[in-house]
Amino acid sequence: MSEKPLDLDDLRREIDQIDDRLHDLLMARADIVQRVAVLKRGTAAMRPEREASILRRLVARHRGSLPVGILGRIWREIISSLTRGQSPLSVALYAPYGVLEFFDVARTHFGAARIDLHDTPAQALRAVAESGNQVVGVLPLPAGDENAWWPNLASTDQARPRIIARLPFVRDGSSAVEAVAVAPFDPGVSGDDAGYLIIVTGYGTEISRGRLSDRLTAVGINGQCIDSRQRGGDTLHLFEVDGPLSDGDARLHSLLAAHGDEIAQAIPAGGYARPISTSGY
């Protein structure tokens, strides 16, 4: 005997049951995050490297008709709200052009967090620096254009703002802009990361980007210079490097020990877990 075909009511009953299971699991997840928060007390709630691992794992197992970009948005909303459940967090957004596009990128990554718009990058970074971990900045991807804001990261203060994520994290081709998140702590190591390094050369030191790259390679740091700017008598060079880089990295000590005559400072400026690119499904 053939099975009776499911009708609309049967299918909707199945959906209700699945919704109950999803809801139960979401509530159970939120309870466990509260226990995680107790263990992390006194340190930053937001862990970009862990967030990256969660999304990479889920995207890799994703199948079916739900677009992967939507999966990403749903999980960003869950993770972001459970981060804010551990300690307050809002977004300081600097959006020089295409405000709506940057707003969208910030909203997708940080979910329902409050987003404050700032007129200048310095203002957004000040909001981050003064907030004691309660504000994360969102600024355009650092590049060699007229909006170069990255020299503001060239401080040696332990609590200085640095780059912690590159957005959007799940790329399905729907976003026209790229941004970074900035916070006063290191992003952690996700297993597939890039770092930023600011090299400061002093007045009168003529050294090409190529020569600087060679100096970095010689101590085991591979990367490329993406912009150079004058600040006072100094020249600041921003390098994007393979792998994470943080304060106290032994390779930076070797660099300064060998080339302290040419290189005045080597300042780690954070980094990011490499985003996921998908074809949309």
Ligand SMILES: O=C(O)C(=O)C[C@]1(C(=O)O)C=C[C@@H](O)C=C1
């Ligand atoms: O794993 C943690 O440290 C958590 O706080 C949990 C969680 C999550 O929702 O999975 C939330 C916030 C962090 O940024 C990373 C992950």
